[in-house]
Amino acid sequence: MSITRRDVEHIAELSRLALTEEEVSLYTEQLKKILHYVEKLSSVDTRDIEPTTYTIPLQRRRRRDEVSPSLPPEEALKNAPERDKDCFKVPRIIE
Amino acid sequence: MEYEAVIGLEVHAQLLTRSKLFCGCSTTFGRPPNTQVCPVCLGMPGVLPVINEKAVEYAIRMALATDCRINHRSVFARKNYFYPDLPKGYQISQYDEPLAEAGHIDTETPDGRTKRVGITRIHIEEDAGKLLHGEGDDEASSLVDFNRAGMPLIEIVSEPHISSPEEAVSYLKALRDILLYLEICDGNMQEGSLRCDANVSVRPKGTKEFGTKTEVKNMNSFKFLKDALTYEIARQIGLMEGGERVVQETRLFEPSTGRTRSMRTKEEAHDYRYFPEPDLLPLVLEDEEIEAIGVMLPELPAQKKTRFMEEYGLPSYDAGILTSSKRLADFYEECVGLFNEPKTVSNWIMSELLRLLKEHNISMEESPVGAERFTALLKLLKGGRISGKIAKEVLEEMFATGKDAEAIIEEKGLSQISDESELLQVVDRIIADNPENVERYRAGKTKLLGFFVGEVMKATRGKANPQLVNRLLKERLG
Numbered sequence: 333m334s335i336t337r338r339d340v341e342h343i344a345e346l347s348r349l350a351l352t353e354e355e356v357s358l359y360t361e362q363l364k365k366i367l368h369y370v371e372k373l374s375s376v377d378t379r380d381i382e383p384t385t386y387t388i389p390l391q392r393r394r395r396r397d398e399v400s401p402s403l404p405p406e407e408a409l410k411n412a413p414e415r416d417k418d419c420f421k422v423p424r425i426i427e
Numbered sequence: 428m429e430y431e432a433v434i435g436l437e438v439h440a441q442l443l444t445r446s447k448l449f450c451g452c453s454t455t456f457g458r459p460p461n462t463q464v465c466p467v468c469l470g471m472p473g474v475l476p477v478i479n480e481k482a483v484e485y486a487i488r489m490a491l492a493t494d495c496r497i498n499h500r501s502v503f504a505r506k507n508y509f510y511p512d513l514p515k516g517y518q519i520s521q522y523d524e525p526l527a528e529a530g531h532i533d534t535e536t537p538d539g540r541t542k543r544v545g546i547t548r549i550h551i552e553e554d555a556g557k558l559l560h561g562e563g564d565d566e567a568s569s570l571v572d573f574n575r576a577g578m579p580l581i582e583i584v585s586e587p588h589i590s591s592p593e594e595a596v597s598y599l600k601a602l603r604d605i606l607l608y609l610e611i612c613d614g615n616m617q618e619g620s621l622r623c624d625a626n627v628s629v630r631p632k633g634t635k636e637f638g639t640k641t642e643v644k645n646m647n648s649f650k651f652l653k654d655a656l657t658y659e660i661a662r663q664i665g666l667m668e669g670g671e672r673v674v675q676e677t678r679l680f681e682p683s684t685g686r687t688r689s690m691r692t693k694e695e696a697h698d699y700r701y702f703p704e705p706d707l708l709p710l711v712l713e714d715e716e717i718e719a720i721g722v723m724l725p726e727l728p729a730q731k732k733t734r735f736m737e738e739y740g741l742p743s744y745d746a747g748i749l750t751s752s753k754r755l756a757d758f759y760e761e762c763v764g765l766f767n768e769p770k771t772v773s774n775w776i777m778s779e780l781l782r783l784l785k786e787h788n789i790s791m792e793e794s795p796v797g798a799e800r801f802t803a804l805l806k807l808l809k810g811g812r813i814s815g816k817i818a819k820e821v822l823e824e825m826f827a828t829g830k831d832a833e834a835i836i837e838e839k840g841l842s843q844i845s846d847e848s849e850l851l852q853v854v855d856r857i858i859a860d861n862p863e864n865v866e867r868y869r870a871g872k873t874k875l876l877g878f879f880v881g882e883v884m885k886a887t888r889g890k891a892n893p894q895l896v897n898r899l900l901k902e903r904l905g
Contacts, residue, residue: 418460
C-alpha cells in the first residue's frame with residue numbers, strides 16, 4: 333500500500349487542514365515511510381487468527397443510569413477560543 | 428412511462444434514559460446551553476466513555492419488538508468527521524457489527540393491506556451537539572450548545588421496501604407506536620427525539636435495478652415527511668423524463684416552500700473512515716440477558732389490536748383506533764373494567780371523547796374526564812337517568828367544567844323524565860294543540876309520529892324518555 337499526494341490532500345481536506353505544496357510533499361514522503369514500515373506486519377501469516385481489536389480480555393463494563401453533576405458553564409467554556417454568553421462560538425457554518 | 432419510488436428510512440430515536448450514553452450528564456430537554464456537559468461529552472483528552480446499561484436494555488427491547496436478530500457481540504466504531512457540533516471530531520456509533528439486524532415491522536398501506544417492511548439494522552450511537560445559527564452577536568459566527576452531545580440514540584434503518592409517501596408515513600407511525608409502547612422514547616418529532624431521513628430513488632415501474640438515490644433530511648413531522656417525499660419523487664421523475672440524470676446527494680427539505688434543495692456538500696466529506704472505538708469494549712450480550720428483557724416486553728400494538736378484537740368482540744376499525752396509543756388502549760380497558768359493555772364504551776370513546784379531546788386540543792393524559800367519571804356517565808345513560816342526546820351534552824359540560832356527570836345533571840335539571848303521569852300531561856297538551864295533525868295521523872299518516880315525538884322532546888328540552896314517549900303517543904293517538 334502506497335500513498336499519493338492526492339491521498340494526503342484528501343485527508344487534509346477532511347481534517348480541515350490547509351497545507352502548503354511543500355507540506356503536502358513532505359507528508360507524502362513521511363507517510364509513505366510509515367506505511368512501508370507498518371507493512372512489515374503483512375509478512376506474518378495470520379490466516380487462522382482472529383483480528384485483535386482489543387488487547388484486554390472481554391469483560392462486561394456498564395454504567396448504571398444515574399445522573400452525576402455536570403460542569404458549571406464557566407468551567408465548560410474555559411478552554412473555548414471564543415464564546416458568546418454560555419455558548420461556544422465558531423465560524424459561521426453554512427449548509 | 429410509469430415510475431415507482433423506492434424508499435428506505437433511517438430513523439433516530441432518542442432513548443428515555445436519565446443520563447447520557449457514555450457519561451452521567453442529565454438528558455433533560457430544554458435546559459440553558461452548556462449546562463449539561465462534562466469532560467466526557469465535551470471530548471476532553473484523557474477521558475473514558477462507559478456505556479449506560481439502560482440504553483443497552485432499551486435498544487434490545489426495540490430489537491426484540493421488531494423481530495431482529497440480536498448479535499451477541501457488537502462493536503462500537505468511530506465515525507470521523509469535522510463539524511463544530513461534534514466535540515471529539517468523531518461520533519461513537521456502530522458500523523459493521525451493529526447490535527441487531529434483519530427484523531421487520533408490519534404496517535398498513537393506504538388501501539388497508541398489511542405490508543411488511545424489513546429492518547436492515549438497529550444500532551446504538553451518541554447524538555451530536557446543536558448549532559444555533561444567527562443567534563450570536565455577529566453574522567460571521569455560529570454558536571454551539573453541547574447539551575445534546577452524547578445523548579443516547581438508536582438508529583433504525585429500514586430496507587428499501589417502501590414505495591410511496593403514504594407508506595413511509597404509515598411505517599414511521601407504526602415504528603413510533605412501538606417505541607411509545609416500549610416506553611423507550613417519547614416520540615416527539617418537534618423536539619427532535621424522533622428524527623427521520625429518507626433514501627429516495629425512482630425507477631420505471633416493473634424494473635429491478637435501483638435508480639440513483641438522494642438522501643432527504645429535515646422532516647420533523649409526519650406531514651413534512653409526506654410532503655418532502657412527494658416533492659422529491661416528482662422532482663426525480665421530472666429529471667428522468669427530461670433526459671437528465673439524478674445526482675446522488677444529500678437534500679434538505681424546506682417546510683416553507685415544500686421543496687427539497689441540494690445541500691451542496693462535497694462528496695469528499697462523506698468519507699467517515701470508520702474504525703473500532705478503542706475506548707470501549709465490544710458489547711457482549713448473553714442469551715439470559717436478552718431473554719430476561721424479552722419476558723418483560725409489553726404487549727405491542729399489533730398484538731393488542733388482535734386481542735381487542737377477540738376479547739371484546741370489536742371490529743378491526745375500532746380496535747385499530749383504540750390501540751393507536753398505549754394511553755388510549757389503557758383507558759379503554761380501564762373503562763371496560765368499570766362498565767362491562769365493550770362496544771358501548773368503544774363507541775363513546777371514538778365518537779365523543781376523541782372528538783372533544785381534539786376540539787379542546789388536549790391529549791389523553793390531560794383529559795379532565797377519567798375512566799371513573801366517563802363510565803359513571805355511561806351507567807347513567809344505561810340506567811335511563813338521561814337520554815343519549817343529553818349524555819352528549821353532559822360530557823361536553825364535564826370537559827368544560829371538570830365536574831362529574833351526576834353534579835351536572837342535578838344542577839341543570841337534566842334528569843330524564845320517566846314519570847308516566849308527568850309525561851302524559853305533556854303528551855295530551857301536544858295532542859290538543861295539533862288537531863289537524865292528529866286527524867291526519869288517524870287517517871293513516873302514521874309517519875307523523877315522529878313529529879309528535881319531536882314536539883314532546885322540544886317541550887321537555889330533550890329530557891323525556893324516548894321509549895316512554897313513543898308508547899304513550901301511540902296509545903293516545905291510537
